[in-house]
Amino acid sequence: MDLSIFQGENQWIGELFLVVFLVLLADFLQRRILNRLAKRLQKTANPWDDALLAATRRPLSLLIWVLGLSYAAELTARQTTASMFELIEPAREVLVIVILAWFLVRFIRQVEVNIIELRKTRDEPVDVTTLDAIAKLLRLSVLITAALVILQTLGFSIAGVLAFGGVGGIAVGFAARDLLANFFGGLIIYLDRPFSVGDWIRSPDREIEGTVEQIGWRQTRIRTFDKRPLYIPNSIFATIAVENPSRMTNRRIYETFGIRYDDIAHMADIVREVEAILKAHPAIDTEQTLMVNFVSFAPSSVDFFVYTFTKTTSWTEFHEIKQDVLLKIADIIAQHGAEMAFPTSTVHVPAGIAINPAVGAEPRTAIK
Numbered sequence: 330m331d332l333s334i335f336q337g338e339n340q341w342i343g344e345l346f347l348v349v350f351l352v353l354l355a356d357f358l359q360r361r362i363l364n365r366l367a368k369r370l371q372k373t374a375n376p377w378d379d380a381l382l383a384a385t386r387r388p389l390s391l392l393i394w395v396l397g398l399s400y401a402a403e404l405t406a407r408q409t410t411a412s413m414f415e416l417i418e419p420a421r422e423v424l425v426i427v428i429l430a431w432f433l434v435r436f437i438r439q440v441e442v443n444i445i446e447l448r449k450t451r452d453e454p455v456d457v458t459t460l461d462a463i464a465k466l467l468r469l470s471v472l473i474t475a476a477l478v479i480l481q482t483l484g485f486s487i488a489g490v491l492a493f494g495g496v497g498g499i500a501v502g503f504a505a506r507d508l509l510a511n512f513f514g515g516l517i518i519y520l521d522r523p524f525s526v527g528d529w530i531r532s533p534d535r536e537i538e539g540t541v542e543q544i545g546w547r548q549t550r551i552r553t554f555d556k557r558p559l560y561i562p563n564s565i566f567a568t569i570a571v572e573n574p575s576r577m578t579n580r581r582i583y584e585t586f587g588i589r590y591d592d593i594a595h596m597a598d599i600v601r602e603v604e605a606i607l608k609a610h611p612a613i614d615t616e617q618t619l620m621v622n623f624v625s626f627a628p629s630s631v632d633f634f635v636y637t638f639t640k641t642t643s644w645t646e647f648h649e650i651k652q653d654v655l656l657k658i659a660d661i662i663a664q665h666g667a668e669m670a671f672p673t674s675t676v677h678v679p680a681g682i683a684i685n686p687a688v689g690a691e692p693r694t695a696i697k
Contacts, residue, residue: 345401352397356390363389380443384436388428395424422482430475437467457526461544462519507564511547514563518544523566528575535569537561579614579638580647582654587630592667596623600633602661607637612650614640630670 363386370378399421406417441464445457524530524541530551531538539553549566551559588596604621607613617638625632635658639650662669 345404348397348401348404352393355393355397359389359393360386377440377443380436380439383439384432388432388435391431392425392428395421395428399424419483423479426475426479426482430471433471434468437464437471440464459519459522461526465546507562508547510564511562514565514567515544515546515549518549518563518566523571524573524575528573531572531574532569533572535565537569577642579617579640580642582635582637582639582651584655585624585632585634586658586662587627587632587670588662588667589670590631592665593631595665595667596631596633599661599665599667603633603635603658606657606661607635607654610650610654612639612641612646613654614638627670629672 363382367379367382370382399417402417441460444460518524526541526544528541529539530541537551537559539551539559541549542552542558543550545563547563549561549563551561553559588599600621600623604619607619607621608615613619614637618636619638620636621633623631623633635654639647641647641650659669
């Protein structure tokens with residue numbers, strides 16, 4: 330038996346084994362190199378290098394395997410006439426384009442995350458809504474470009490595809506009117522920015538109130554105060570009024586107090602002292618409207634009102650300040666010997682008429 334002939338015919342098996350071994354070795358080496366590089370880059374404050382490294386890991390590993398296995402498939406194709414091996418080259422080109430697009434999408438996403446985390450550690454403000462919109466547009470651009478390049482690689486004319494898309498877009502537009510309305514609704518939210526991620530919003534037109542968690546291209550997710558997620562199609566925001574309490578500059582204290590008619594002589598002094606304590610209160614914004622006035626003769630009381638604003642917009646701090654103000658007002662009323670009024674009725678009996686409590690009383694019957 331001629332061993333040289335056997336070795337020549339089966340030499341490709343050894344080459345195939347060598348290719349697979351080199352692929353494994355290259356993948357192992359790139360992992361070790363990137364791990365060491367990652368330890369050095371963690372010491373820097375630049376968000377770009379960390380994002381580049383994190384986005385490179387998995388796509389680079391896949392690229393090594395695609396190139397290595399495609400070369401191994403070419404070695405195998407030399408030993409057979411099967412037509413399926415003709416797809417090796419176009420499949421490799423398509424996979425390389427997909428890997429490149431995957432890398433860019435991961436890079437954009439990682440940069441977005443790194444910028445948010447870096448701003449949190451430095452206590453610097455960052456517009457999460459704008460950042461999210463830019464990142465989504467960049468990822469969408471990468472995916473559309475990759476799809477067009479793949480079509481061109483497979484032999485399709487991009488001009489023909491775009492022309493077909495223009496004609497077919499009309500039919501798709503009619504079939505997906507709600508989807509397009511939500512898309513443009515999301516675009517308007519990104520452009521006008523009536524609210525951002527993290528804002529507390531409410532609508533007087535609908536039962537919508539909570540904190541914005543995510544603004545997508547189709548819908549916005551709101552976390553209500555009972556911790557339930559609420560999903561609102563973006564087109565709804567174009568037809569309703571939206572109130573954004575998160576952007577208020579102050580919180581308002583507006584309360585009415587009633588004292589007895591018997592204490593009306595103390596009204597002027599009470600009103601004057603209440604106004605004085607509000608102007609001296611460190612948590613009250615005296616640059617805003619501040620009013621304390623006798624306002625009305627009510628059925629069971631004489632009323633004055635307090636209208637002022639706190640410096641803080643925090644919900645919890647506001648209630649602590651309001652509690653302090655109300656207690657101080659109650660002390661002022663008590664110091665003047667006055668009392669808070671409550672609904673009462675007074676019956677006036679004409680002179681000469683005596684009330685006999687026995688009249689009209691039912692006779693008592695002893696129970697045996």
